[in-house]
Amino acid sequence: MSQIIGIVILIIVLALLVSNVRIVPQAHANVIERLGRYKATWDAGLHLKVPFIERVVKNISLKEQVFDFPPQPVITKDNVTMQIDSVVFCKVFDPQLYTYGVENPLAGLQNLSATTLRSIIGEMELDATLTSREQINAKMQAVLDEATDAWGIKVTRVEIKNIQPPREIEEVMTKQMRAERERRQTVLEAQAHQEAVVSRAEGDKKAKILAAEAEKEAQIALAEGRAKSIELVYEAEAAGVKMLNESKVSEGVLKLKGLEALKDVADGRATKIFMPSDISSTIANLGLAGEALGIGDYTPVDKAPNPNVDTTADPCIHSDTGKGGIEASVTTRSINHEVTTKSASEAAKTDIRSPRLK
Secondary structure, three states: OOOHHHHHHHHHHHHHHHOOEEOOOOOOEEEEEOOOEEEEOOEEEEEEOOOOOOOEEEEOOOEEEEEEEEEEEEEOOOOOOOEEEEEEEEEEEEHHHHHHHHOHHHHHHHHHHHHHHHHHHHOOOOHHHOOOOHHHHHHHHHHHHHHHHHHOEEEEEEEEEEEEEEEEHHHHHHHHHHHHHHHHHHHHHHHHHHHHHHHHHHHHHHHHHHHHHHHHHHHHHHHHHHHHHHHHHHHHHHHHHHHHHHHHOOHHHHHHHHHHHHHHHOOOOOEEEEEOOOOOHHHHHHHHHHHHOOOOOOOEEEEEEOOOOOOOOOOOEEHHHHEEEEEEEEEOOOOOOEEEEEOOOOOEEEEEEEEOOO
């Protein structure tokens, strides 16, 4: 009988031992009380508590937790009521404070977040509220983190999830957004047109510059060609003069060339002729030269006036000696002067028409 009692007692002791063995998982902590007072905080691992004296008050997770609070009505500085919901990221850094610091940490954090959000938004206008989310997040995080230190909670991050303004404000914002986009479109079109005009002007400028350069090169080439041709002409004339000087042309040839020049002068197209003062001796010398060369006979012409020419009929015939020559002016009428020369072998009549002069 005593053996049975011993076995029962052993079984009871083993059951008590097994029931008082605690295994705390990773990233968790257990708060232990002994006789109703805080005794210790167990971290991850194997632990054994005293039965009937110690008890586990709370199993606390040390992981970072996310609390998504419902939208809260807030009023801006310019009296616009909006619905704003926030998300709070936090974790427990002191299990003892978390257990004994506040009765309901989650409810306390939610209410503290709502009151802090109303306080911050109440100091800002609508436009600033919509465009300053980062500032709101930073302010809320600083306030919540400082307030929850006594609860053993560390607020790591706060985010404004959604901002819902009234319907009237949304309509106004929609119109403003549409106007802003139209303005941007107009500005972009103006900039595109400006860039196109500038590009076109630059293209025209480059084209004109290229055309001017081409024209300049063409003018330079023409000028060089003209200068080269003039140089060649002058060189040819100089060579011709040099050859004439070296050939020692006789006086008869020179007089013959003078006769040919007088023939070209008296071709009937000139309006005014300047003849040398010694024209009579020149004609005589040319006649002698021509006879010497065998191209004609020379017979002196009588100085008596030609009966075929009526000098009194036209008062416009006059002479002016001076400046080493005689200027003969004749009206548009044609004057035929016939000079007859006779030679020993044959007689020929030569009609010499004086040039038609004005």
